[in-house]
Amino acid sequence: MTNAIEVKKLSKHYKELKAVDEIDLLVEEGAIFGLLGPNGAGKTTLISMLVTMRRPSFGTATVNGFDIRENPGKVRESIGIVFQDQSLDDELTALENLEMHASLYNVPKKERKKRIRELTELVGLEKNLKTIVKTFSGGMKRRLEIARGLLHHPKVLFLDEPTLGLDPQTRAGIWQYIKKLNKEKEVTIVLTTHYMDEADSVCSKIAIIDQGKIIALGSPKSLKNKLGGDVVSIECEKADLCQQELEKIPWVKKAIKHDDSVDARVEKGEKKIPKILAMASKKGIKVNSVNLRKPSLDDVFIHYTGKTIREQEANSLDAMRVRRKIWRHRR
Amino acid sequence: MNKELESVYALWKRELIRFYRSKSRVIGSLGMPFFFLTILGTGMNSIFTVPNGGNYLEFIAPGIIGMVLMFGSMFSGIIVIVDRQFGFLKETLVAPVSRTSIVLGKALGGATTALVQGIIIMVIASFLGVNFQIANIALLLLFMLMISVMFVSLGIAIASKMEDMHGFQIIMNFLIMPLFFLSGALFPLSTAPELLRTASMLDPLTYGVQGLRFILLGYSDIPFALCFAVITGFTIAFIAIAVYAFNRIEE
Numbered sequence: 271m272t273n274a275i276e277v278k279k280l281s282k283h284y285k286e287l288k289a290v291d292e293i294d295l296l297v298e299e300g301a302i303f304g305l306l307g308p309n310g311a312g313k314t315t316l317i318s319m320l321v322t323m324r325r326p327s328f329g330t331a332t333v334n335g336f337d338i339r340e341n342p343g344k345v346r347e348s349i350g351i352v353f354q355d356q357s358l359d360d361e362l363t364a365l366e367n368l369e370m371h372a373s374l375y376n377v378p379k380k381e382r383k384k385r386i387r388e389l390t391e392l393v394g395l396e397k398n399l400k401t402i403v404k405t406f407s408g409g410m411k412r413r414l415e416i417a418r419g420l421l422h423h424p425k426v427l428f429l430d431e432p433t434l435g436l437d438p439q440t441r442a443g444i445w446q447y448i449k450k451l452n453k454e455k456e457v458t459i460v461l462t463t464h465y466m467d468e469a470d471s472v473c474s475k476i477a478i479i480d481q482g483k484i485i486a487l488g489s490p491k492s493l494k495n496k497l498g499g500d501v502v503s504i505e506c507e508k509a510d511l512c513q514q515e516l517e518k519i520p521w522v523k524k525a526i527k528h529d530d531s532v533d534a535r536v537e538k539g540e541k542k543i544p545k546i547l548a549m550a551s552k553k554g555i556k557v558n559s560v561n562l563r564k565p566s567l568d569d570v571f572i573h574y575t576g577k578t579i580r581e582q583e584a585n586s587l588d589a590m591r592v593r594r595k596i597w598r599h600r601r
Numbered sequence: 602m603n604k605e606l607e608s609v610y611a612l613w614k615r616e617l618i619r620f621y622r623s624k625s626r627v628i629g630s631l632g633m634p635f636f637f638l639t640i641l642g643t644g645m646n647s648i649f650t651v652p653n654g655g656n657y658l659e660f661i662a663p664g665i666i667g668m669v670l671m672f673g674s675m676f677s678g679i680i681v682i683v684d685r686q687f688g689f690l691k692e693t694l695v696a697p698v699s700r701t702s703i704v705l706g707k708a709l710g711g712a713t714t715a716l717v718q719g720i721i722i723m724v725i726a727s728f729l730g731v732n733f734q735i736a737n738i739a740l741l742l743l744f745m746l747m748i749s750v751m752f753v754s755l756g757i758a759i760a761s762k763m764e765d766m767h768g769f770q771i772i773m774n775f776l777i778m779p780l781f782f783l784s785g786a787l788f789p790l791s792t793a794p795e796l797l798r799t800a801s802m803l804d805p806l807t808y809g810v811q812g813l814r815f816i817l818l819g820y821s822d823i824p825f826a827l828c829f830a831v832i833t834g835f836t837i838a839f840i841a842i843a844v845y846a847f848n849r850i851e852e
Contacts, residue, residue, distance in 0.1 A: 344697075374698055375696060376697070
């Protein structure tokens with residue numbers, strides 16, 4: 271199988287901050303590749319470099335065989351992008367937005383009508399072509415952006431948080447379109463998302479990024495299997511003490527505290543719960559609830575980053591401040 | 602090359618569509634020049650003597666047209682900031698088109714909309730009784746377009762450096778008023794004090810207003826050939842600055 275994207279030691283530094291730190295990565299053709307990580311982990315910076323919007327500090331990458339440093343024009347022609355924030359012209363109609371894109375990307379004139387019809391049917395917007403985009407709902411705008419991103423038949427489609435801020439129903443719809451696209455148009459898809467369960471059900475391969483580095487790579491299934499066993503989640507008072515005590519038990523592979531709970535990874539969880547409860551009552555830890563589950567991608571994330579993605583979010587405000595400072599510095 | 606031209610065309614068309622859909626804004630922006638013409642123009646008529654014997658309304662009409670061209674085009678540079686805020690800028694920046702083409706498309710689009718506003722004011726002025734004697738309509742339109750491209754480019758250059766609209770508007774106000782008053786739109790430069798006249802000579806709009814006055818009325822303080830040469834020079838320089846500033850935007 272050939273690779274749609276080959277990343278070699280790609281780095282982006284802003285002053286002392288290593289937003290992307292010597293990342294190596296291969297994305298196979300036809301994959302749905304998910305980049306997961308907390309805000310400020312470097313996902314968007316990585317994508318920005320791959321789509322040639324930002325220049326790397328060191329290293330390089332090829333996209334569809336074109337070097338992002340030496341041949342950015344060719345890279346741009348061969349990819350489609352849906353940004354995290356909206357990037358439509360609100361005051362134009364859906365059709366005008368699509369026609370403009372066709373002009374910018376030099377889509378053959380004879381093909382335009384046909385492609386626009388095809389793609390708007392695919393995303394269910396064929397009846398709204400003449401409507402001004404301002405009146406669209408968030409989901410409709412997103413779907414229009416996805417259609418637009420595909421108008422020039424890119425071989426790779428980048429989706430940065432395609433479902434952020436949308437309601438669950440719309441999110442499900444968008445993932446459906448994405449899967450359909452990948453299958454019918456044979457487009458390689460690279461996406462970032464916060465929703466672990468969605469990444470789990472959609473992506474064929476996943477890379478977890480934290481602090482500019484890839485810390486885990488594989489299919490969702492293999493990542494979960496690698497963790498092995500079960501997760502026993504104990505919601506209790508004195509969670510710190512509980513975690514320390516669990517760490518001392520030899521059959522506990524790892525105990526991680528987050529929020530008010532401790533997650534313990536063990537084999538045959540159903541048999542370990544009584545033992546854990548016995549330990550807790552001996553140490554005077556009041557347990558509020560216990561929950562047993564197979565590892566999910568959330569657990570994979572916790573395993574590698576030591577935090578849940580939600581806790582990382584809480585810190586993201588700081589991260590944003592740091593980034594804003596850097597932004598000011600550069601001007 | 603063809604590809605770049607089509608992108609320029611697409612971006613030009615976009616400006617026109619947006620302009621067409623924002624009729625209220627256009628009418629609003631024509632308010633001030635309209636009142637300049639009707640109130641100032643007619644009110645000052647009796648106390649003002651023009652070198653060549655025409656009336657004051659007639660004298661300021663080319664100046665007001667120049668003002669409309671400058672206002673309309675400078676403010677259309679704000680599209681860069683609007684696009685940044687609403688995200689559309691990214692769509693153009695990642696397209697496989699050169700940034701020069703993007704700037705040219707925006708500049709020509711903004712200039713065309715300013716030109717349309719200038720023509721509207723010209724028609725209004727002739728309804729108010731100004732008797733234009735246009736020797737060469739093609740030259741007039743070309744000259745008006747050049748003035749507009751010049752100022753749109755300046756607007757784009759400034760907007761590329763600005764973070765938000767308020768800052769842009771403040772700078773515009775500080776720039777637009779002196780440029781307008783110094784241009785000799787409202788008084789003849791030939792009888793103005795020396796210091797004022799020197800300042801006027803540094804104002805690009807001066808050459809626009811004087812040139813327009815020559816094409817529309819047949820007289821001016823500065824020879825038309827000089828006006829045309831200076832405007833050409835400024836237009837090229839401002840386009841270059843706009844391309845440079847826009848190139849430095851990193852999203």
